[in-house]
Amino acid sequence: MLKKKNRxxxxxxxxxxxxxDRMVLSRAITLVESTLVSDQQLSEEVMExxxxxxxxxxxxxxxxVPGVGKSTFxxxxxxxxxxxxxxxxxxxxxxxxxxxxxxxxxDKTRMEQLSSDKRAYIRPSPAGTTxxxxxxxxxxxxLLCEAAGFDVILIETxxxxxxxxxxxxxxxxxxxxxxxxxxDELQGIKKGIIEMCDALVINKADGENLEAAKKARREYANAxxxxxxxxxxxxxxxxxxxxxxxxxxxxxWEMVQDFAEKMKxxxxxxxxxxxxxxNWMHEHIRYLLEMKFYTDPVIKQNMGEMMEKIRKGEVSAxxxxxxxxxxxxHSKDQ
Amino acid sequence: MLKKKNRxxxxxxxxxxxxxDRMVLSRAITLVESTLVSDQQLSEEVMExxxxxxxxxxxxxxxxVPGVGKSTFxxxxxxxxxxxxxxxxxxxxxxxxxxxxxxxxxDKTRMEQLSSDKRAYIRPSPAGTTxxxxxxxxxxxxLLCEAAGFDVILIETxxxxxxxxxxxxxxxxxxxxxxxxxxDELQGIKKGIIEMCDALVINKADGENLEAAKKARREYANAxxxxxxxxxxxxxxxxxxxxxxxxxxxxxWEMVQDFAEKMKxxxxxxxxxxxxxxNWMHEHIRYLLEMKFYTDPVIKQNMGEMMEKIRKGEVSAxxxxxxxxxxxxHSKDQ
Numbered sequence: 001m002l003k004k005k006n007r008x009x010x011x012x013x014x015x016x017x018x019x020x021d022r023m024v025l026s027r028a029i030t031l032v033e034s035t036l037v038s039d040q041q042l043s044e045e046v047m048e049x050x051x052x053x054x055x056x057x058x059x060x061x062x063x064x065v066p067g068v069g070k071s072t073f074x075x076x077x078x079x080x081x082x083x084x085x086x087x088x089x090x091x092x093x094x095x096x097x098x099x100x101x102x103x104x105x106x107d108k109t110r111m112e113q114l115s116s117d118k119r120a121y122i123r124p125s126p127a128g129t130t131x132x133x134x135x136x137x138x139x140x141x142x143l144l145c146e147a148a149g150f151d152v153i154l155i156e157t158x159x160x161x162x163x164x165x166x167x168x169x170x171x172x173x174x175x176x177x178x179x180x181x182x183x184d185e186l187q188g189i190k191k192g193i194i195e196m197c198d199a200l201v202i203n204k205a206d207g208e209n210l211e212a213a214k215k216a217r218r219e220y221a222n223a224x225x226x227x228x229x230x231x232x233x234x235x236x237x238x239x240x241x242x243x244x245x246x247x248x249x250x251x252x253w254e255m256v257q258d259f260a261e262k263m264k265x266x267x268x269x270x271x272x273x274x275x276x277x278x279n280w281m282h283e284h285i286r287y288l289l290e291m292k293f294y295t296d297p298v299i300k301q302n303m304g305e306m307m308e309k310i311r312k313g314e315v316s317a318x319x320x321x322x323x324x325x326x327x328x329x330h331s332k333d334q
Numbered sequence: 335m336l337k338k339k340n341r342x343x344x345x346x347x348x349x350x351x352x353x354x355d356r357m358v359l360s361r362a363i364t365l366v367e368s369t370l371v372s373d374q375q376l377s378e379e380v381m382e383x384x385x386x387x388x389x390x391x392x393x394x395x396x397x398x399v400p401g402v403g404k405s406t407f408x409x410x411x412x413x414x415x416x417x418x419x420x421x422x423x424x425x426x427x428x429x430x431x432x433x434x435x436x437x438x439x440x441d442k443t444r445m446e447q448l449s450s451d452k453r454a455y456i457r458p459s460p461a462g463t464t465x466x467x468x469x470x471x472x473x474x475x476x477l478l479c480e481a482a483g484f485d486v487i488l489i490e491t492x493x494x495x496x497x498x499x500x501x502x503x504x505x506x507x508x509x510x511x512x513x514x515x516x517x518d519e520l521q522g523i524k525k526g527i528i529e530m531c532d533a534l535v536i537n538k539a540d541g542e543n544l545e546a547a548k549k550a551r552r553e554y555a556n557a558x559x560x561x562x563x564x565x566x567x568x569x570x571x572x573x574x575x576x577x578x579x580x581x582x583x584x585x586x587w588e589m590v591q592d593f594a595e596k597m598k599x600x601x602x603x604x605x606x607x608x609x610x611x612x613n614w615m616h617e618h619i620r621y622l623l624e625m626k627f628y629t630d631p632v633i634k635q636n637m638g639e640m641m642e643k644i645r646k647g648e649v650s651a652x653x654x655x656x657x658x659x660x661x662x663x664h665s666k667d668q
Contacts, residue, residue, distance in 0.1 A: 044652060051650050274645040281644050284655035289623040292663065310615050311608040316385045318378060318474075321618035329626065329663075 007031065010045040017050055020149045022121055029123060032140040037295055047140060050147035055273070057089075057146045058260050059153045061167040063193065064177030069203045070156055073177060073243035075111045080249050081152055082119035089121045089145035090114070091138055092156040121150060139170045139280060168196045169279055172269065173256050175199045178220075180212035195227055198236055198259060201252060205240035213240045232268035234259060298331040299324060341365065344379040351384055354483045356455055363457060366474040371629050381474060384481035389607070391423075391480045392594050393487045395501040397527065398511030403537045404490060407511060407577035409445045414583050415486055416453035423455045423479035424448070425472055426490040455484060473504045473614060502530045503613055506603065507590050509533045512554075514546035529561055532570055533589060539574035539582065547574045566602035568593060632665040633658060 008016070008027065016024025032043045064070050074090060081088050090111070115122045123141060142153050155171055157163040168174050176197040194200065200220050205213030221238045230236070237255055241248030263269035293299060306324070309315045342350070342361065350358025366377045398404050408424060415422050424445070449456045457475060476487050489505055491497040502508050510531040528534065534554050539547030555572045564570070571589055575582030597603035627633060640658070643649045 044656065048650060048653055055647075274647070277644050277647065277651045278641055281641070281651035281655045284652050285627065285659055286620070286624060288655055288659040289627055290620060292659065293619065293623055307612055307615070310611050313389075313608070313611065316382060317611045317615035318618050319382055321615045321622055322378065325619055325622040325626065328623075 007039070007042060010042055010049070013042075013046045014049045017046070017144055017148050018053060022148075025121070025144060025148045026123070028144050029141045032144065033137045037291070040291075043140075047143065050144060054143040054146040057151045057153045058173065058256065059142065059155065059171040060256060061155045061157065061164075061171035061174040062177065063157045063164050063167065063175070064203070068177045068179055069243045070177055071111050073201075073203055073241070073249075074154060074156060075114045076243050076246045077249050077252065078111070078114045078120055078154065079117065080246065081253065082114075082117060084253075086152045087119060087121075087150045088114075088152045088154065089142075089148075089150035090123065090154045090156065091141055091145070092122070092124045121145065121148075138166070142170060164193050164196065169276060172263070172272065173198050173259055175201055175252075175256075177201050177203050178216070179204060180209055180216040194224075198234060199252070199255060200224070200236065200238045202238070202240045203243050205248065206242035206245050210240075216240075232263060232272070233266060234262065234268075293325070293328050296328050296331060299328055302327070341373070341376060344376055344383070347376075347380045348383045351380070351478055351482050352387060356482075359455070359478060359482045360457070362478050363475045366478065367471045371625070374625075377474075381477065384478060388477040388480040391485045391487045392507065392590065393476065393489065393505040394590060395489045395491065395498075395505035395508040396511065397491045397498050397501065397509070398537070402511045402513055403577045404511055405445050407535075407537055407575070407583075408488060408490060409448045410577050410580045411583050411586065412445070412448045412454055412488065413451065414580065415587065416451060418587075420486045421453060421484045422448075422486045422488065423457065423476075423482075423484035424488045424490065425475055425479070426456070426458045455479065455482075472500070476504060498527050498530065504610060506597070506606065507532050507593055509535055509586075509590075511535050511537050512550070513538060514543055514550040528558075532568060532593060533586070534558070534570065534572045535586060536572070536574045537577050540576035540579050544574075550574075566597060566606070567600060568596065568602075627659070627662050630662050630665060633662055636661070 008024070013024060013028045013031065017028050028046055031039055032047065034043065062070060062074065078088050078090060111122060114120050123145075138155065142155065145153055153171075155167050157167045174197050176193060176199070178200055180202050202213045202216050202220070217238050217240050224236050224238065227236075239248060239252055239255065241252060243249075260269065263272070294303075302324070306315070306320055310317050310320060342358070347358060347362045347365065351362050362380055365373055366381065368377065396404060396408065412422050412424060445456060448454050457479075472489065476489065479487055487505075489501050491501045508531050510527060510533070512534055514536050536547045536550050536554070551572050551574050558570050558572065561570075573582060573586055573589065575586060577583075594603065597606070628637075636658070640649070640654055644651050644654060
């Protein structure tokens with residue numbers, strides 16, 4: 001599948017994306033997700049050209065454990081947004097399968113209503129490889145969506161800490177979906193993630209769950225007071241909602257807008273994005289260094305044998321790493 | 335503090351470590367944790383020399399949320415081990431403060447009994463910086479402890495997914511401490527971490543908690559059946575214990591020994607360590623590439639101005655990353 005190379009010209013990608021052509025947008029995202037060295041230059045050319053047209057959306061990261069109702073939430077929340085006239089893009093990261101890449105085609109069918117809605121664009125984002133990683137590719141997919149005219153980007157992530165950190169590092173607003181009836185969880189399980197959040201939203205606040213959700217809201221609101229105030233002056237909010245009935249979703253969107261307004265006013269909106277850009281550069285430097293290293297002919301030629309020796313414990317991993325890096329940098333001399 | 339350079343000779347480090355001199359061991363760990371370029375060579379020389387004397391311990395990773403009683407568990411478990419004649423080293427990672435480095439001096443006083451016990455060695459391990467990261471330095475600290483004759487290494491970690499993955503990647507046995515009365519947690523919160531574990535241990539199984547712990551043990555044991563069998567043939571165990579009273583700790587140690595015996599018999603013990611060595615090489619390659627990049631005179635000279643432009647959005651992060659990497663590799667030509 002990696003061999004399939006059905007590429008457009010750079011200009012065709014650029015025009016298509018800027019015209020909001022979804023088919024081309026999808027192909028452009030596939031291009032930037034490609035790990036083929038031969039796609040590198042084309043990918044960079046496209047990204048460079050669309051960059052001036054990016055940045056105008058509000059970027060919202062959404063996380064929560066499996067079972068919390070993320071799909072239903074995004075389905076209803078997204079439908080509300082497009083009904084209000086927004087152009088919505090949803091990017092979903094699947095950190096659970098870094099090896100298989102692109103394993104979550106199921107995601108597309110998960111949000112049936114929204115994925116058949118022409119006002120929304122849903123894109124599952126593979127978790128990436130050692131060369132690159134989650135964040136670099138997802139960020140580029142996000143920028144392509146912005147260039148294509150989408151003004152609200154939802155980036156969904158599941159699971160443990162690593163992907164959350166990556167998504168936090170590329171969004172304006174970070175929302176954690178939770179369930180009522182937690183109790184013990186408060187004392188730490190999600191502490192690292194709770195601290196990163198701009199809002200905790202207790203989902204499934206409907207029917208018999210409603211009272212428990214209200215109770216949980218009070219508890220979390222109290223708990224949030226324990227954390228240090230954020231530099232940007234924003235106090236993380238606790239909301240309840242029902243992804244199923246849609247109740248409370250409007251208040252969540254109002255909160256996001258309120259956040260964006262306040263942050264733009266106090267300058268932290270741009271400050272956050274500036275810091276994210278600098279981090280992005282560092283990430284890309286890492287990506288390029290590794291890419292150039294591992295695709296270097298001299299390195300490729302010797303890597304197999306050396307890995308075998310390291311596997312057997314015949315040579316030390318650190319000294320060989322040093323030798324290889326020196327070899328790589330030296331090979332540039334010639 | 336980073337400027338303080340009170341270094342020994344390579345031979346003095348090597349002799350001291352191999353003789354089991356704790357003072358020198360501590361200084362050697364400080365040396366390998368150093369991010370000073372000037373320490374790099376000395377550090378490598380010491381590591382190379384001690385490597386043949388490493389690998390003979392059993393390496394146990396211990397994780398669990400704050401409040402689960404890790405310190406008390408390690409205190410009692412560790413005391414039991416040294417009473418049995420083992421030489422025990424405890425390395426504690428603090429992922430919560432990547433910025434401040436070495437912030438957890440408090441750890442030393444946390445385990446009062448054990449830290450004053452001459453048969454044990456406790457070392458807090460700072461979370462590391464962009465150049466290096468948690469795993470590289472902690473792994474080297476672990477190897478130094480092995481070279482100094484410690485035959486059981488406990489590596490403690492807290493918090494979200496990233497540090498757990500790192501610790502899993504350098505240990506033989508990975509143990510998750512939990513509390514009873516979880517319920518909802520089962521459905522996913524720690525799923526990513528539960529899947530990595532060789533044992534779930536429900537702590538604080540004492541007094542009024544005992545029945546709840548037993549119930550939780552049944553529930554987790556049932557839940558573990560849902561996961562795919564591990565390649566190495568080991569079925570993750572669920573145990574209960576009381577770090578406070580010490581009850582159940584002997585059974586945990588028996589389990590670890592049983593694991594090691596089985597894995598050595600079926601070859602997965604060495605297979606796992608081989609794979610870890612290969613990963614270690616890749617991690618070290620990444621570290622060296624970045625270290626050489628960021629300390630390159632040409633890069634250092636231009637980085638400040640470029641970061642300012644990226645911060646302001648005047649230039650694109652990816653094109654500048656590319657330019658810099660090319661500049662770096664080109665500067666090696668001269």
